[in-house]
Amino acid sequence: MNSTRLVSTAAALFAGASLLPSAAVASGTKQTMITGKLEQMCSVTAPGDQTFDPTKTTTQSVGSPSYQCNFTGSAKLSFWSQNSGQVIAPASTSNGNVPQSKAYTFSFAGSNIGQLPAAANASAVVNRAVTAPNTPQSDPATIQLTTAATIAGTYTDTIYVSIAP
Amino acid sequence: MRTTRQAVLALSAALLSQPAFAQSDASLGLESEVEPVCEFTTTPKANIAIPNAVQTNVLGYLGYTCNFDGSPSLTLTLPRGTVLHTNDNGGVDQPYLLRWTVAQNGLPGAFVSYPAGTSVTLTGDDYFANFENKGVLALKLPTLLKVAGTYSTTITWTVTP
Numbered sequence: 001m002n003s004t005r006l007v008s009t010a011a012a013l014f015a016g017a018s019l020l021p022s023a024a025v026a027s028g029t030k031q032t033m034i035t036g037k038l039e040q041m042c043s044v045t046a047p048g049d050q051t052f053d054p055t056k057t058t059t060q061s062v063g064s065p066s067y068q069c070n071f072t073g074s075a076k077l078s079f080w081s082q083n084s085g086q087v088i089a090p091a092s093t094s095n096g097n098v099p100q101s102k103a104y105t106f107s108f109a110g111s112n113i114g115q116l117p118a119a120a121n122a123s124a125v126v127n128r129a130v131t132a133p134n135t136p137q138s139d140p141a142t143i144q145l146t147t148a149a150t151i152a153g154t155y156t157d158t159i160y161v162s163i164a165p
Numbered sequence: 166m167r168t169t170r171q172a173v174l175a176l177s178a179a180l181l182s183q184p185a186f187a188q189s190d191a192s193l194g195l196e197s198e199v200e201p202v203c204e205f206t207t208t209p210k211a212n213i214a215i216p217n218a219v220q221t222n223v224l225g226y227l228g229y230t231c232n233f234d235g236s237p238s239l240t241l242t243l244p245r246g247t248v249l250h251t252n253d254n255g256g257v258d259q260p261y262l263l264r265w266t267v268a269q270n271g272l273p274g275a276f277v278s279y280p281a282g283t284s285v286t287l288t289g290d291d292y293f294a295n296f297e298n299k300g301v302l303a304l305k306l307p308t309l310l311k312v313a314g315t316y317s318t319t320i321t322w323t324v325t326p
Contacts, residue, residue: 027325028204032224032302035317036215036249036259038310071313072254133254133312165313 040165042069042130044077047141054087054102054149059142065108066138067163069130075163078123079106082158085115087145089153100153103146109139116159123162201326203231206297217310221303227265228299229324231292239287242321246281249306253314262307263320267300276305 047063069075089100106113106124113124128139141159149155209225216222231237249259262276279285292298310316 027202027323028229029321029323030205030208030227031211031319031321032209033212033317033319034215034224034249034261034304035212035315036217036306036310037315038217038313040313069313070311 038070040069040071040073042067042075042163042165044161044163046159046161052087052143054145054155057145057148059107059144062141062143062159064138064140065161066136067128068134068136069163069165070133071130071165072133073130073165074127075130075165077108077126077128078120078162078164079108079113079116079126080120080123080160081106081116081118082160083156084118085157087149087155087157089149089151089155092153094152100149100151100155102149102155104143104157105146106159107142107144120160120162123160199232201231201233203229203237203324203326205322205324206230207299209302215304215306217306219306219309221305224302224304226299227267227302227322228297230295230297231324231326233294233326234292235326236288236292238325240323240325241279241283241285241287242323243279243283243285243318244281245318246283247278247318248281249310249316249318251312251314251316254312257312257314257316259310259316260307261318262305264303264305265300266303267298276303 044065044067046065050062052060052062065077067075067077083101085106086101086103088102089095091097091099103115106116108126109128111126113126116124128137131137205228207226207228209227213222213224229237229239245258247261247263249261251257251259260278262278264276
């Protein structure tokens, strides 16, 4: 007579199941984003003092301002004049103590800007292309007297230039 | 009568084959394992802006903790290498130097640089379980930014048991 052994059957049932979890690896990842910014900037260098002939009404060179920006794009150059676009000889014995002034038109990079204003906030603006970052560029500046000076004296003016992106 | 005898015999056989309930002993083994785990327990901010200056920028503390004694594996991922990049003005790369003061094999605590496509795997310090290994993470620009733009880089750290 055969009998079934309960113990062996029970052992077989339990032995078939695994109670051990499979080995797992838990890791961590973190990211940090770093940012830095450099704003657009330009600088301009005016040519030194220039001389001109006050007796001529032809176009005369007054040097070439040099400028550069740290980006590629467009820059605005602004011009204004201490004497509102006039060269002035102060009163002296040579001119009978009467100041003499002669108006002129100003051109930059081939663009005729006309008579320059006196105030920076009313300056004449010229847009120029910046072809490469941190690379100096320059353009010619000229003046043309409206009428020639005929009375002796030292005729002067100061032209200011600024630049912005 | 043959049928009846056969039926009786069959019944007896059936009765004998049914398992009898007997006393027995059995044991059930229990075993479980705690997974090895490492995680970053102290981290810098997710987004940090640095000035355009040749100076050491402290990004914050970076620390990890593992639940076992031993050395984890640390992976530093830098797709562009140690470079800040901007897409402005035609695209410009600005190298930088990185330092993590936790002493690691290959990251000695001094400022270092890495090339593009870097994925450096380091061996972490042999530390005690559940003890945080923490150090200062810092970045330095060796030269100033020269071309305008917004530059960025993403530094990814992974710690694995």
